[in-house]
Amino acid sequence: MIKIENVHVSFGEFKALQQINCAINEKDFILILGHNGAGKSTLLDTVSGRIIPTQGKIFRNNTDITTLSEAKRSQFISRVFQNTHMGSVATMTVAENLAMATLKGKIAGFKSAIKNFPEYIVEETLKPLNLRLEEHLNTPIGKLSGGQRQIITIVMATLCDPDILLLDEPTAALDPVSTENLLQFVHNFTKQRKMATMMITHDEQRAKFLANRTWVLQKGFLQTE
Numbered sequence: 001m002i003k004i005e006n007v008h009v010s011f012g013e014f015k016a017l018q019q020i021n022c023a024i025n026e027k028d029f030i031l032i033l034g035h036n037g038a039g040k041s042t043l044l045d046t047v048s049g050r051i052i053p054t055q056g057k058i059f060r061n062n063t064d065i066t067t068l069s070e071a072k073r074s075q076f077i078s079r080v081f082q083n084t085h086m087g088s089v090a091t092m093t094v095a096e097n098l099a100m101a102t103l104k105g106k107i108a109g110f111k112s113a114i115k116n117f118p119e120y121i122v123e124e125t126l127k128p129l130n131l132r133l134e135e136h137l138n139t140p141i142g143k144l145s146g147g148q149r150q151i152i153t154i155v156m157a158t159l160c161d162p163d164i165l166l167l168d169e170p171t172a173a174l175d176p177v178s179t180e181n182l183l184q185f186v187h188n189f190t191k192q193r194k195m196a197t198m199m200i201t202h203d204e205q206r207a208k209f210l211a212n213r214t215w216v217l218q219k220g221f222l223q224t225e
């Protein structure tokens with residue numbers, strides 16, 4: 001589905017990624033491991049289009065998307081950041097944030113998206129989670145707990161029905177119980193939606209039940225299984 005061919009990313013003289021060759025296939029769940037500064041976020045940034053490689057090519061279903069903008073890629077690649085503040089607007093309610101997420105990749109329609117809140121999200125996604133998130137639709141998202149906000153952010157990231165979900169340490173700010181809940185949610189959700197997922201984690205032991213592949217980055221070089 002996504003093929004990365006001999007990709008290099010440099011920041012000035014610094015080589016953050018070198019000779020990256022890999023493929024992400026349908027329904028893959030790939031754990032990305034590696035020490036601090038190994039290049040994990042840079043790899044996700046390169047897949048999402050936030051960073052354009054210095055060298056090499058990226059293909060989606062044999063189409064070259066190496067220079068396709070992040071905004072255009074967001075229709076089929078969704079990124080969730082470690083810092084939930086980057087994925088949602090704290091002062092807007094949960095419902096407003098969810099409505100806004102349905103517009104991803106489009107410019108127009110914000111007012112009408114908020115007015116016509118998509119109820120299917122409540123019925124199909126929030127209620128089955130059994131976390132009572134549907135009772136917080138009118139709560140500003142900044143008032144939710146870290147775990148609740150992260151779950152809503154992941155739901156938001158999937159509303160445009162992407163082929164690939166990119167998760168950057170989604171449990172970094174969570175306590176052990178919330179971590180288990182979130183990982184279970186990610187497991188069920190990505191399986192149900194048949195979505196390929198790349199997830200950065202520093203907690204391989206907890207997360208490995210999710211994955212069919214584990215990749216390790218070391219000083220910008222990638223070892224794939």
Ligand SMILES: Nc1ncnc2c1ncn2[C@@H]1O[C@H](COP(=O)(O)OP(=O)(O)OP(=O)(O)O)[C@@H](O)[C@H]1O
Pocket residue numbers: 011014016034035036037038039040041042043
């Ligand atoms: N915009 C940039 N300009 C210069 N150097 C950068 C930039 N972005 C990342 N780097 C460097 O590239 C290297 C890889 O960074 P990256 O954020 O990908 O690491 P990481 O594996 O995600 O680390 P962590 O586990 O700490 O989040 C680091 O040495 C970092 O300082």
